[in-house]
Amino acid sequence: MTGVRRDIRSLVRSQFRSALPDRLGIAVSGGGDSMALLHLLHDCFASGGVELFAATVDHGLRPEAAAEAEAAGAAAARLCISHEVLRWEDGPQEGNLQNQARQARYDLLTGWARRHGIPVLALGHTADDQAETVLMRMARASGVTGLSGMAERRTHNGVTLLRPLLDVTRRELREYLESHGIAWFEDPSNEDSRFERVRVRRALEELAPLGLTPAVFARIARNMAKAREALDWYVFLAARDLAHVQAGAVVLCQRKFRTLPSEISHRLLVRAFQWISGAAYPPRRVPMEKAVLAARNGGSATLAGCRLVTTSKQIWICREFNSVRGEVSLPGQAWDGKWKIYGGDVKGCEVRALGQNGLQLCPDWRAAGVPGAVLQATPALWRGGELAAAPAAGLANGWSAETAGSEEEFFASLLSH
Numbered sequence: 001m002t003g004v005r006r007d008i009r010s011l012v013r014s015q016f017r018s019a020l021p022d023r024l025g026i027a028v029s030g031g032g033d034s035m036a037l038l039h040l041l042h043d044c045f046a047s048g049g050v051e052l053f054a055a056t057v058d059h060g061l062r063p064e065a066a067a068e069a070e071a072a073g074a075a076a077a078r079l080c081i082s083h084e085v086l087r088w089e090d091g092p093q094e095g096n097l098q099n100q101a102r103q104a105r106y107d108l109l110t111g112w113a114r115r116h117g118i119p120v121l122a123l124g125h126t127a128d129d130q131a132e133t134v135l136m137r138m139a140r141a142s143g144v145t146g147l148s149g150m151a152e153r154r155t156h157n158g159v160t161l162l163r164p165l166l167d168v169t170r171r172e173l174r175e176y177l178e179s180h181g182i183a184w185f186e187d188p189s190n191e192d193s194r195f196e197r198v199r200v201r202r203a204l205e206e207l208a209p210l211g212l213t214p215a216v217f218a219r220i221a222r223n224m225a226k227a228r229e230a231l232d233w234y235v236f237l238a239a240r241d242l243a244h245v246q247a248g249a250v251v252l253c254q255r256k257f258r259t260l261p262s263e264i265s266h267r268l269l270v271r272a273f274q275w276i277s278g279a280a281y282p283p284r285r286v287p288m289e290k291a292v293l294a295a296r297n298g299g300s301a302t303l304a305g306c307r308l309v310t311t312s313k314q315i316w317i318c319r320e321f322n323s324v325r326g327e328v329s330l331p332g333q334a335w336d337g338k339w340k341i342y343g344g345d346v347k348g349c350e351v352r353a354l355g356q357n358g359l360q361l362c363p364d365w366r367a368a369g370v371p372g373a374v375l376q377a378t379p380a381l382w383r384g385g386e387l388a389a390a391p392a393a394g395l396a397n398g399w400s401a402e403t404a405g406s407e408e409e410f411f412a413s414l415l416s417h
């Protein structure tokens with residue numbers, strides 16, 4: 001990425017391969033990267049085939065933000081691209097402001113895309129952003145997944161987020177903007193050294209003479225992404241060999257689990273926890289490492305709203321009773337997002353977790369071959385304080401319980417991150 005000037009328009013165009021969406025959204029902050037993105041995508045697609053739309057989020061956090069959003073709109077209008085300003089009406093709560101603003105931004109942008117039937121939204125992250133991300137993750141001793149940086153594409157809220165500039169450096173974009181006479185805003189927070197990203201950006205300038213350029217970091221990220229893909233594949237194969245889904249839990253054969261390479265067993269367990277909890281992010285590393293040890297050594301662990309229990313031959317990952325004890329629904333409705341319980345007379349009944357007390361009222365629960373801790377977090381039918389049915393624990397009384405998440409879904413989830 002040095003010396004010879006590259007044709008970045010062709011580079012951006014090649015990111016779309018042949019699968020072009022009929023409508024493409026562009027997230028334009030008004031900063032240089034996304035202004036270049038707006039113009040490059042216009043260059044690539046104005047001649048037809050793809051209808052372009054742009055949007056800017058005004059977080060309402062800086063006085064200049066409204067003017068910047070307006071200027072981004074004017075730039076889009078000059079290219080005959082329709083543009084909308086999305087306001088963060090709720091504003092921040094207490095806590096990490098940057099994280100909240102980012103979350104709100106992605107929610108607003110994908111909500112806007114969905115309203116307009118836009119399946120793909122382009123973001124202006126560059127090779128420099130990728131380098132900063134990788135370096136920050138190195139500082140946290142991340143593994144293969146962390147070092148693969150930001151994905152070229154991912155799904156959020158049913159919309160594909162695409163980063164067509166991940167191979168293009170900020171300097172190349174600045175040259176493009178200047179040579180085309182395009183104006184942009186500099187975000188003052190880009191110079192604010194209270195932010196880790198800004199300090200990392202400066203450190204990268206120091207590293208460049210050693211050959212550790214943004215382009216090199218971006219290449220490391222791509223290599224790691226390939227390695228991650230391979231690991232995911234082997235996790236999938238391992239799961240097909242030693243895992244099944246029962247009573248809403250993921251069950252692993254302990255003997256086979258112990259023979260897996262530690263990277264594969266770790267990943268498999270992370271995915272099982274994520275699938276059971278429904279969380280977008282994996283559990284924290286230290287408790288997760290303890291859970292892997294417990295799984296190998298026949299112990300137990302509680303984390304991320306889930307529980308890991310072992311029997312003589314199996315490892316079970318299920319919901320933790322405490323995280324579902326407050327869940328109440330009516331028969332026929334979803335319970336804990338994925339169970340449905342239905343059957344006989346629903347009058348005066350509600351669905352709640354079975355719990356320890358309920359389990360004691362199920363004389364045949366052991367016949368199901370499911371550990372008590374797993375059954376405690378399954379749904380039961382209660383009439384007031386009285387247990388009417390607990391289908392997963394062998395007290396059916398004409399009722400059945402089903403989970404929406406099938407075994408095939410669990411296996412598929414292993415390949416979909």
Ligand SMILES: Nc1ncnc2c1ncn2[C@@H]1O[C@H](COP(=O)(O)OP(=O)(O)OP(=O)(O)O)[C@@H](O)[C@H]1O
Nearest residue numbers: 027028029033034055056057058102122123124125
């Ligand atoms: N206010 C905004 N309105 C619309 N799009 C934005 C806005 N801020 C950022 N973006 C989009 O996100 C891209 C990356 O910008 P920036 O690095 O500031 O965002 P980020 O979302 O904080 O990144 P990350 O996802 O790494 O946290 C921009 O190029 C642009 O496409």
